[in-house]
Amino acid sequence: MPAVRLLPSSEAEDLLALTRDLCAKELLPRVARAEREEEFPREVFTLLGRAGLLTLPYPEEFGGGGQPYEIYLQVLEEIGSAWASVGVGVSVHALSCFPVFAFGSDEQRRRWLPDMLSGEKLGAYCLSEAHAGSDPAAMRARAVRDGDAYVLNGAKAWTTHGGRADFYTVMARTSDDGARGISCFHVPAGTPGLEFDKPEEKMGLTGSTTATVRLENVRIPADHLIGAEGQGLAIALASLDAGRLGIAAVATGLAQCALDHAVAYAKEREAFGKPIIAHQGLGFLLADMAAAVESARATYLSAARFKDAGHPYARQASIAKLTATDNAMKVTTDAVQVLGGAGYTRDFPVERLMREAKVMQIFEGTNQIQRLVISRGL
Secondary structure (H helix, E strand, O other), rough: OOOOOOOOHHHHHHHHHHHHHHHHHEEEEEEEHHHHHHOHHHHHHHHHHHHOOOOOOOOOOOOOOOOHHHHHHHHHHHHHHOHHHHHHHHHHHHHHHHHHHOOOOOOHHHHHHHHHHHOOOOOEEEEOOOOEOOOHOOOOOOEEEEEEEEEEEEEEEEEEEOOOEEEEEEEEOOOOOOOEEEEEEEOOOOOOEEEEEEOOOOOOOOOOEEEEEEEEEEEHHHHHEEOOOOOHHHHHHHHHHHHHHHHHHHHHHHHHHHHHHHHHHHHEEEEEEEEEEHHHHHHHHHHHHHHHHHHHHHHHHHHHHHHOEEEEEEEHHHEEEEEEEHHHHHHHHHHHHHHHHHOOOOOHHHHHHHHHHHHHHHOOOOOHHHHHHHHHHH
């Protein structure tokens, strides 16, 4: 059952209706097989881009949808409820576009954003390193100025769309001045020296390719620097605030999907002469799951409204990411419990949803890091 929405305009209602229709016709029929066979659905991103759903929060003048984050995140939740790997990919692509939009020059925006925002080019975001996940200031990847170019060397771990993207937003060190020595670069796919390790073999989100990106004397023009030298970590952290809201929305969609499957099963399965949903013990479990989904949705929407109003929202984004992903892990685990032995088999999707929920507590900043951000903000 689709979540009930309180939308501010008929345009937003039409957007959600379009999204649901695309999800029903193009995503849901493919998700189980694609995840089982670890198939990356590149053409789905092109389809979403051409439908105007890939980069909704960006201005229309650059090819975006001009929608507030409150609406964009609800679209993202719908996509996440149908296919979490695609939902995460849409969020990562929006994250990869953000530095050029927010910190790029007018010339960079004119040159790169139209293709980025049309869906013709898919992005990847290269921040983490194997030894520097939660501590990005410890990164070692380096960019050295050489005349009218920069030469990049190093490795970036856990890159969503690694080896499949058309451009890479890369953070690399331009000086040894700690957190102030990191800069941000736009690296097109196909640049000589840009190599990729074998994709990671993951417990979930297997339809989303994740790989280490290797930079071996990657030479890019100096005008591919985004913002100023030394501004990279500030750009990365600003990008992550928006990205955390995206993951909160996808996690909420994942949890809604698990709840829907659990309720449907509980209405049909009988024990002791009546549907199991009529037994108080199970009914209360489902009630707690519903409360968790609704509270996650309310939390990410509240954070989105802070962002849309132009207020600082880092703490709200961390709270939304923490709440939504912890709740998704709990709801999907409980969905497996509702289905009992059937839930532990691949005949039903809830076991896959449970595996997919786990990583959402880890990427875009672990939930321990979210608690650190929140506590510092207090």
